Amino acid sequence: MAEFTFHHGGVSVPSLDEAIDWYGRVLGFELEKRFYIEAARSHTAMVRKGPLRFEIFEVEGAAPLPEERRMPPTDVKTHGNKHVAFRVDSLDDFLTEMEEKGADVAFVVREKFGRGCFLRDCAGNLIEFVEEPVS
Known part of the structure; x- marks a missing residue:
């Protein structure tokens, strides 16, 4: 059986900046990096708290x-x-x-x-x- 460990969860939000603030202020996550995913038209951030990570997506035109x-x-x-x-x-x-x-x-x-x-x-x-x- 192939070995693997958990890496991150992901959420889509209407405001990336508000979400980075919320995950930091409420749960103690720190911004690890920001990037743009062209194929998804997503402004994206990875936040981290120790070994835990969340990927946060602000997708253009998302419902x-x-x-x-x-x-x-x-x-x-x-x-x-x-x-x-x-x-x-x-x-x-x-x-x-x-x-x-x-x-x-x-x-x-x-x-x-x-x-x-x-x-x-x-x-x-x-x-x-x-x-x-x-x-």
Whole structure:
């Protein structure tokens, strides 16, 4: 079996500058590089936090994110990529920090099967944060 590791997730946004600011201010990502993808007509940036990366696309003439893609229960009803998820040590501590930063908390899960939450970035894209139980 070929070996591989995770490299990055990607999101499309209406404003690259606003997204670079949001990912930095709210989640602590730093700008790694900016570039233009001619074939996609996309002003693009790669942001990084340690080994984690996000590729952010501002595509000329792109359609806005449909409303049903902004909530996890309705988003899963459309085929395709859904979100990326990151592990947090404490959901409650993470939520407190995100609320202090004014982040848009879309959905919180506190169930027997697990605890986590979804944030919406500045363009409405969903990002999941999961608290893994201590074994």
